[in-house]
Amino acid sequence: MARKSNRQTAMRTRIAAAAARIMAEDGVDDFALAKRKAARQLGALETQALPRNDEIEAELRAYRALYHADEHARLIEQLRRVALDAMRALERFHPYLTGPVLKGTAGPYAEIDLQLFPDSPKDVEIFLLDRGVPFATHEARRYSGDRAHAVSVITLLWDSVPLRLSVFDPRVERLALKTSMAGRVLERAGAAEVSALLRSEQASKVR
Structure with missing residues (x-):
């Protein structure tokens, strides 16, 4: 054995x-x-x-x-800058960065994952339509504990980078969210934290 x-x-x-x-x-x-x-x-x-x-x-x-240390560091910095730009544009919807771009494990074809918590899911779609941004939508589930939450997922390109917006009910913003019932809690960061990450990366380059 x-x-x-x-x-x-x-x-x-x-x-x-x-x-x-x-x-x-x-x-x-x-x-x-x-x-x-x-x-x-x-x-x-x-x-x-x-x-x-x-x-x-x-x-x-x-x-x-x-x-690929140097090449990958440049990629992560680029993706985080695009993410921060999108988060600032979507500020009214309380955006958080999550997934491989936040963790620093994203590859060259990775999507940027943002969580949004608007008053209504349609608010995000209207925002994009008003700006002429093409997008697609589908439904998904996310979990807090053993409770499932229906989520609208919007996919689009932002500055030529794939962006995935998971649109939640605002009442679950403070909950620890997971992609599956048995999965780990998703780490996430607000715009201020992503900005701080980028400043830290810049500071490390000049040491």
């Missing part, structure tokens, strides 16, 4: 490293897809051997720090 457990642990580590490499080199931003591709490459048949997202994330950070 111990030997099997050790094999599974070793395979988890190998899959996490392979998935991180796929995400970094192939521009894959979907953890589940990267896991499946990595598992197939390594011939892993046991689902117990699949790593958690945070394990892949740790490997992804390490990989990029080793092979």
Whole structure:
């Protein structure tokens, strides 16, 4: 039993490293897809051997720090600047940055993820229509604890970068939100925090 457990642990580590490499080199931003591709490459048949997202994330950070440190730092700075510009334009809707751009793990094809909390979901659509911004919408679910919340998701391009707006009821703004019932709470940052991140990055360049 111990030997099997050790094999599974070793395979988890190998899959996490392979998935991180796929995400970094192939521009894959979907953890589940990267896991499946990595598992197939390594011939892993046991689902117990699949790593958690945070394990892949740790490997992804390490990989990029080793092979693409300067290039990736520039990409993250660029994406955060675009995010901040969008957040300032959408200020009336209480925007928060979340996802890979905030975490610093985004790849070259990543979407910028913003959470919005307008008085009405239609307010955001009207705002975009008034400015002639093309967009598409679909419905999704987000969770706080074991409670599901219906969310309108708006996708568009902002400064040629894919932007995904998750539009919530304003009453859930102070809740800890998750993408799935069993998932982790989504980290998020307001415009002031994103601006502070960018200032910190600039300061680190001149040291």
